[in-house]
Amino acid sequence: RSEVLKLNEDPGVHGVCLQLPSSVLTSRVANALKPEKDVDGITDLNMGRLVRGDFSKGFVPPVASAVVDLLEKHDAPLEGKTVLLVGSEGPLGFALQCLIEGSGMVALKSQWSSASLQRQVIIFSPYTFTVEVFFLNNQANSARSGLSLHRFKNKKKKKKDLCVFYVSDIEISRAQTPKPVTQLAEEIGLLPGELEAYGRNKAKVRLSLLDRLHTQPDGNYVLVAGITPTPLGEGKSTVTIGLVQAFSAHLKLNSFACLRQPSQGPTFGVKGGAAGGGYAQVIPMEEFNLHLTGDIHAITAANNLVAAAVDARMLHEATQSDKALFNRLVPSVNGVRKFSPIQISRLQRLGINKTEPTSLSPQEVSRFVRLDLDPSKITWQRVVDTNDRFLRKITVGQASTEKGQIRETGFDIAVASEIMAILALADSLEDMKNRLARMVVGTSRRGQPVTAEDLGVSGALAVLMKDAIKPTLMQTLEVRHERITLNKFFNIKCRASGLRPNVVVLVATVRALKMHGGGPNVSAGAPLPKEYIEENLSLVADGCRSNLRKQIQIAQLFGVPVVVALNVFKTDTLAEIDLVCQIAKECGASDAVPCHHWSQGGRGSVELAKAVKEAVSRPNNFQFLYNIEMPxxxxxxxxxxxxxxxxxxxxxxxxxxxxxxxxxxxxxxxxxxxxxxxxxxxxxxxxxxxxxxxxxxxxxxxxxxxxxxxxxxxGTMSTMPGLPTRPCFYDIDLDPVTEEITGLF
Amino acid sequence: RSEVLKLNEDPGVHGVCLQLPSSVLTSRVANALKPEKDVDGITDLNMGRLVRGDFSKGFVPPVASAVVDLLEKHDAPLEGKTVLLVGSEGPLGFALQCLIEGSGMVALKSQWSSASLQRQVIIFSPYTFTVEVFFLNNQANSARSGLSLHRFKNKKKKKKDLCVFYVSDIEISRAQTPKPVTQLAEEIGLLPGELEAYGRNKAKVRLSLLDRLHTQPDGNYVLVAGITPTPLGEGKSTVTIGLVQAFSAHLKLNSFACLRQPSQGPTFGVKGGAAGGGYAQVIPMEEFNLHLTGDIHAITAANNLVAAAVDARMLHEATQSDKALFNRLVPSVNGVRKFSPIQISRLQRLGINKTEPTSLSPQEVSRFVRLDLDPSKITWQRVVDTNDRFLRKITVGQASTEKGQIRETGFDIAVASEIMAILALADSLEDMKNRLARMVVGTSRRGQPVTAEDLGVSGALAVLMKDAIKPTLMQTLEVRHERITLNKFFNIKCRASGLRPNVVVLVATVRALKMHGGGPNVSAGAPLPKEYIEENLSLVADGCRSNLRKQIQIAQLFGVPVVVALNVFKTDTLAEIDLVCQIAKECGASDAVPCHHWSQGGRGSVELAKAVKEAVSRPNNFQFLYNIEMPxxxxxxxxxxxxxxxxxxxxxxxxxxxxxxxxxxxxxxxxxxxxxxxxxxxxxxxxxxxxxxxxxxxxxxxxxxxxxxxxxxxGTMSTMPGLPTRPCFYDIDLDPVTEEITGLF
The missing domain is CATH 3.10.410.10 (Formyltetrahydrofolate synthetase, domain 3)
Incomplete structure (x- = not known):
């Protein structure tokens, strides 16, 4: 703010274009700026406010939209002038692409490097002007307030005629003011009583919605899968979000994306967040990537309550007589002794059809009180939502208070918990509760499975999980977005849910195809070998004829049509893109289309959406791969x-x-x-x-x-990832004044 | 609902008084009941809807209020009749007390046992009628729908003239429909932009409120402490809540209670929930006791990210050369290599004033990349919010992937994390971030402390904790209630915050005083010895002259006046109560008053509130116990x-x-x-x-x-509680149809 006040008084500054998060602008800074210093209309672009309407109807990249507005407003004042394009970080090429494609401009040169200041001549028929690209410091936090204003001030002295900012993923996310989730819910037809808002931007949807809608016919069910990926990931999330943006905002078809909530382990470890990217995002991405509505925390709490109950029970059984255990498990309260419902369930499973505690024989008491867990056959692991490799194999119970009951066990990442799987498969509170009760934690010394209900903990688990089962509602940049934890396994999910996919979208990238075609190793952190940056049709063709073909065949095993979605990167050439689409169709795909959702949002996925719509109308011969009764x-x-x-x-x-x-x-x-x-x-x-x-x-x-x-x-499969030498958390920071988060992508 | 429909058609049923949670009533069941079957006005009592107005203005126990309404409406139809008082569980004596005290009735006999059906003659001048007490099954879940309706139907056949239900803690909580938290916030003067609702009943308050209010004079600050308790607890939470109910609803003074969020460990372990009790509660208590706004989950996530970073860093340092570490910690991105801000901070602490990675000497590189943590001097422990005693002492790193880097460590309960203490002491985002950065996780082999910032994780911690620092707003049964995590330590909190308490409320119980006076051992789960149930003035007096006197003196060491709040239990006699108050005043308390908030809500704490108000006006000579510069x-x-x-x-x-x-x-x-x-x-x-x-x-x-x-x-102090043989979770359950929780108290 003091920077702004200084600029107000500086006679050398003719205009100020603010690149600040809207939260800061709205509160103090925006008011501090004198009207005469405000650059025409463009401030609003950066505040993401004037262009909001465009976002929710059809997608026009805000950069281009603002340029077009300005041209219309001032009768092309740009003729012969220079447009300054300023970006803090992120692929600037895409910004330019937006500028060009969105506004009907034509670029004379399309080659942009991302290292330094660049100039480019743009023809916006019938006018010609020059675009100058200016990079702010690559670190997002220096792109804020002080530094960006300071640098900007210097640029202004060169008297540019128009300034356009380009913004990175998180800035795109922030620049768009999300609809209040209550409004979003109303628009998609939820009743107020069916929604539980969590702050302004996210909400839980009550399961009562299922009752209300159960007579409605099912919609079409599109499964987004991928070819075998590189360790960098090939964009299943962005394709899913882009597809929904295309369906809803461009084809005007109701659609929802269902994504899994990201685990915080990878977010702070090697992979980063999982909210999509570019102009195909769940917003606000900070909230999607952090805590969200606490579902994974609930899984962690529930999972670890079971673990604590397992070890405590073994200790109590090891140190108490049958009688002492029985007196504690079925205590006399105000002179009355009785079994709790969960204990009556256990008695029934044991074949003891009695409800009066005093009527049990000593033998029945013993069978009732002793789960008799075999410490070497406990299968239940503890979990944390952190990449903590040192917990893969541990020894617990080493304090003297645990009386020597030590044993080896381990932690998994929270999303590997069976409770996560139950959350993904349960279709009602009752189903979830029953599944939680049936979870097997280990085996007794007599070889019998011991369940969560035997431990007496299943009711408490249901209570801990009662909100987590409700789907969380958020929105994408353009439209709306619903996340529900779904494992998209044909043989498990489809059997459990009764849902049948109408079409499979198979996500591929030129990068992954080149790898399958014999390209060199791709690993996170290391620069990409040149094969992946330059055109190489032979690697692409070989990749298509191996992994892509096989993946198409796999989907066809289930009798479902396949549409290949090629997630286009800026280094992909037209020839490579065409080749992938051609071979994919030869290999049996219903269709194969390139997708530009990253740079263009839903508009970039309209072709994919049309292909999916066409494939949905084809006959669907869904079948399971195996008979469930096979050994x-x-x-x-x-x-x-x-x-x-x-x-x-x-x-x-x-x-x-x-x-x-x-x-x-x-x-x-x-x-x-x-x-x-x-x-x-x-x-x-x-x-x-x-x-x-x-x-x-x-x-x-x-x-x-x-x-x-x-x-x-x-083979070997780790259920607990590790942290790399330089984890993502090095770059994640919070500005204590603006409350803005940096480094979370 | 089908039960209700059956009752509608049953000619033997002349009226139905529903005891169902309001959530069920409002959605379907209430509409299913025919008007002619509805018992006069009383249904509304159980729905907690008609009496809502009374709750928010002044407190009249709903049971009594409904009876009085009925008497007024029908010109005392109860003369000579019988009132049926039905309770599912909980101390029924208090229900009767409410009925009597709240309505000006006089009971002929005051002795109630809680074992079976009881009869009692009540005089509501000038009328006399009989109260008959009927206990539903002691299990809360059988008090619901089917069973309670069924039993009730049988009772109805006996043609009682009026039926009154009594409800347990959780039922009291549920019977009261909370104000929407947005309305609550508006009433207490929060601006809409200062609130982030979490569902309907709880909200986070933005720290921007502090900026807006910083010119406002401070209010009075009342510290609620307790004498040395029995293991059962003596009611600091209920006294605190009762006191604000008295201040706000009865003395019309603005007041807020600040409570710590309950840990889920004890909730599912031995202690149960921590939302207060009786008619002095935070509502809805389920939400207060479960997950709440996820603050403890955030602490857990942040704490364990530090732990994972510690062990991963030791592994990476043990297995890589200085050069390899440097290349990974300061990688080349698009040909540019530079330090992140958090790394520049570390360089500065090391006295290396360079910002260009290539300019570091090999020695400086080594000092920069090697934290050189001494594995035997790691002080950072992992945490879980579960009573998991087997994690007290463990060995980690035993998987072969960790290359033999095993070490002994342990888990604490999450609320014992240093991050919890920081949350309690930080007064702004910036202060919190700085404190998180300064946390020491261990010592290097050269004897230097290693901090969270050295690990590069402090920015990520601030991001994980950014919402947890915001206080959570909830309400009490009568008024409003704000929870902010405060450790009430004079020497730490007062130094850190600059706040000075105006008065100390010292909570005592006759039970704890008898224990201090030499009474037998009190332990959780075991029945109370008779000394605690029968009058024993000598034990009470000895307890007052030992522990209570000492506690009063301790508070006086700090120069703050003390008001003793005697939390009255139903077994306390008038002579015992008078004796405590008399001796407390002799020992130097400004005042000593009995409190009946449990049974009467704020009305039962009005005397305490008046005593506190009087004490606040006395001179306050607050002083620290020691000079901070002492060794x-x-x-x-x-x-x-x-x-x-x-x-x-x-x-x-x-x-x-x-x-x-x-x-x-x-x-x-x-x-x-x-x-x-x-x-x-x-x-x-x-x-x-x-x-x-x-x-x-x-x-x-x-x-x-x-x-x-x-x-x-x-001495020995455990930072990780254990689970008893029969933990609270045995009784905790969720009804999958009504979504009602049972067993959570």
């Missing part, structure tokens, strides 16, 4: 051979023993969820393309009885 | 002798070494926060009263540099 080993083999392309599977002795145990316990007809690296179709992350001629090793087989599936562990 | 050991000795009554202190060799180290590091002038059992003034939990003649053993001395205090560990 566990056969189901695993079917997946390995038909989906992954393995010759066969090989079970370790441990895996075999587990299969026998699950069959004996009656869990044999559960579906299978393979726990395998996502970096290859095989179990070997470095085998790209469509590997063949391998035997898939099944190291162990585990069961999530509550969630309702068996999950074989294929 | 650490002297400060500890001063507290031990003047506050606890010890003869002296004795430091272990470890404690002495730590004191030397802190002095050397310049931490010597921090205030002291003793970590000692709260169950005795000494370090021995079984020494009640006012122990003397003991030497206080200082086992270890630790420092929370970020929060800004030194904390000596006195």
């Amino acid at each position: 566990i080993v056969e189901k695993i083999r079917t997946i390995a051979q038909k989906v992954y392309g393995a010759d066969d599977i090989e079970l370790s002795p441990e895996a075999k023993a587990k299969v026998d145990y699950y069959n004996q316990q009656g869990f044999g007809s559960l579906p299978i969820c393979m726990a395998k690296t996502h970096l290859s179709l095989s179990h070997m992350p470095d085998k790209k393309g469509a590997p063949t001629g391998f035997i898939l090793p099944i190291r162990d087989v585990r069961a999530s009885i509550g969630a309702g599936f068996i999950y074989p562990l294929v | 650490i050991v002297e400060k500890i000795r001063t507290i031990a002798q003047k506050v606890y009554g010890a003869d002296d202190i004795e430091l272990s060799p470890e404690a002495k070494a730590k004191v030397d180290y802190y002095n050397q590091q310049g931490f010597g002038s921090l205030p002291i926060c003793m970590a000692k059992t709260h169950l005795s003034l000494s370090h021995m939990p079984d020494k009640k009263g006012a122990p003397t003649g003991f030497i206080l053993p200082i086992r270890d001395v630790r420092a929370s540099i970020g929060a800004g205090f030194i904390y000596p560990l006195v």
